[in-house]
Amino acid sequence: MTLKSFSIHSLLVILVSSCSSSIPMAPPTPLPTPIPISNRDPVNPVSSSEECDIGSAIDWMKSQKITYAQSPRDEWRDCSGNFLRLSSRIASVCPNVQLVAPPGVSEYMVGGNNKRPGKAEARTTRGIAKWYDQKGMFVPVYYDATDISDAPANLQEVRNRIKPGSVLWFSFKKPLAANGKKALYNESTGMIGHMATIYSVKKDLDGNVVEWKMYHGERAGKDNNITTHWWDWPAKYTSRGQEYPPGGYWKQRIVGFSESLIPPATIVSSSK
Numbered sequence: 001m002t003l004k005s006f007s008i009h010s011l012l013v014i015l016v017s018s019c020s021s022s023i024p025m026a027p028p029t030p031l032p033t034p035i036p037i038s039n040r041d042p043v044n045p046v047s048s049s050e051e052c053d054i055g056s057a058i059d060w061m062k063s064q065k066i067t068y069a070q071s072p073r074d075e076w077r078d079c080s081g082n083f084l085r086l087s088s089r090i091a092s093v094c095p096n097v098q099l100v101a102p103p104g105v106s107e108y109m110v111g112g113n114n115k116r117p118g119k120a121e122a123r124t125t126r127g128i129a130k131w132y133d134q135k136g137m138f139v140p141v142y143y144d145a146t147d148i149s150d151a152p153a154n155l156q157e158v159r160n161r162i163k164p165g166s167v168l169w170f171s172f173k174k175p176l177a178a179n180g181k182k183a184l185y186n187e188s189t190g191m192i193g194h195m196a197t198i199y200s201v202k203k204d205l206d207g208n209v210v211e212w213k214m215y216h217g218e219r220a221g222k223d224n225n226i227t228t229h230w231w232d233w234p235a236k237y238t239s240r241g242q243e244y245p246p247g248g249y250w251k252q253r254i255v256g257f258s259e260s261l262i263p264p265a266t267i268v269s270s271s272k
Contacts, residue, residue, distance in 0.1 A: 052094035052262060054165045058199050058215045058226070061086050064108040066224040068217050073123065075114040076105075079194055080125045082217035082224050083167075086197060088117055090262065097262050100131050126190040129169050132258045133181060139257040140184055142177040148253075151246040158257045159231060159247065162198055162209050169256030170194040170249045184255055194249055197261055199226050 061082070069077045076084045088105035091097060104117030122131045132138040141155045151159070162168070171191040175184055184191050196216035204210050210231050217224050233244040245253040 052090065052097065054090060054197075054261065055199070057086060057089045057093065058197065060089060060107075061215060061224060062226055064224070065110065066108045066217065068220050068222050068224075072115075074116045076116055077108075077114075077217065079217045079219075080123060080128055082215075083125075083128060083195055083197065084116070084120050084123070086215065087120075087261065094262070099262065100128055124187065125169060125195045126185040126187055126192045128195065129185040129190075129192055129256050132167070133185070135263050137258045137260070137263065138181070139259075140175070140181045141253070141255050141257065143174045143253060143255075144176050144178075146174075147243075148245050148251075149243045155246065155254060158254070160203075160207065160209050161257070161259055162201055162212060162247075163259070164198055164200055165260050165262070166198040167256075167258040167261050168196050168198070168214065168247075168249075168254055170196075170252035171255045172252050173255075174253065175255050192255060194252055195256075196249070 066077050066082065066085070068079075069075070073081075076082065084101040085105050085108075087099040087101040088103055091099045091101065091103035092105065100122050101116075101120045102118035106114075106117070108114050122128045129138055139154070139158060141152060141158065143150075143152055146152050169184070169192045171184070171193050173191040175191050182190075194216070196214035199213040199215050201209050201213075202211040208231070211228065213226050213228050215224070215226050218227070229247065229249065231247050233248075237244065242251075244251060247254050
């Protein structure tokens with residue numbers, strides 16, 4: 001099927017599925033209404049005249065070699081740490097936005113002084129998910145009555161809202177609606193294990209998102225990277241009898257979604 005490419009360097013992002021199953025689905029979780037941030041400048045809010053260039057911020061992050069490590073924690077080199085670094089960079093170049101990490105992160109230097117620029121409001125993937133939920137921006141995805149290859153109803157709804165600047169959370173476990181959001185992001189027992197920021201997407205001629213690139217700190221022994229993922233995994237990855245969840249990070253399911261990394265504001269990409 002012919003694909004149309006939507007690059008983060010050409011797509012206008014305003015803040016703000018199609019697998020079927022014979023198993024009855026629970027009603028979809030409605031997308032939340034973002035809660036306005038309290039310290040936003042009422043006279044000069046972020047707008048098209050104050051561009052918030054997520055694409056260039058991700059490019060800046062990708063240009064650095066940040067080998068995954070959970071220690072020392074204040075170097076922000078693991079999965080959530082890479083997200084905090086990206087958030088701090090965006091907060092540095094975009095005035096009047098409140099992010100989970102304070103502005104001021106410097107370029108990572110191997111063997112250099114890479115401590116955090118200040119105290120983040122959350123440090124783990126679970127804590128960051130909770131922070132976005134408190135902003136009214138976190139959409140949980142539950143997997144009641146689904147096999148690993150099925151997409152629950154609200155994931156199908158989320159699918160075509162994935163765009164540059166969106167955030168995804170993943171888990172090996174299967175969250176159920178009865179356990180609620182806290183089962184996803186409870187700090188000590190939460191299911192969320194990984195997160196990533198969308199860099200670009202591809203859609204088919206019907207407008208369905210079929211592929212995306214995302215920025216993240218992958219895992220131990222790997223450097224921060226932009227990797228490609230699919231709604232339907234291609235045959236070359238399923239030929240050994242493996243099944244993967246729709247849009248998953250390998251066998252990890254999408255269990256959380258935020259339409260944008262930035263709380264309510266207008267985001268535009270660079271023109272390069």
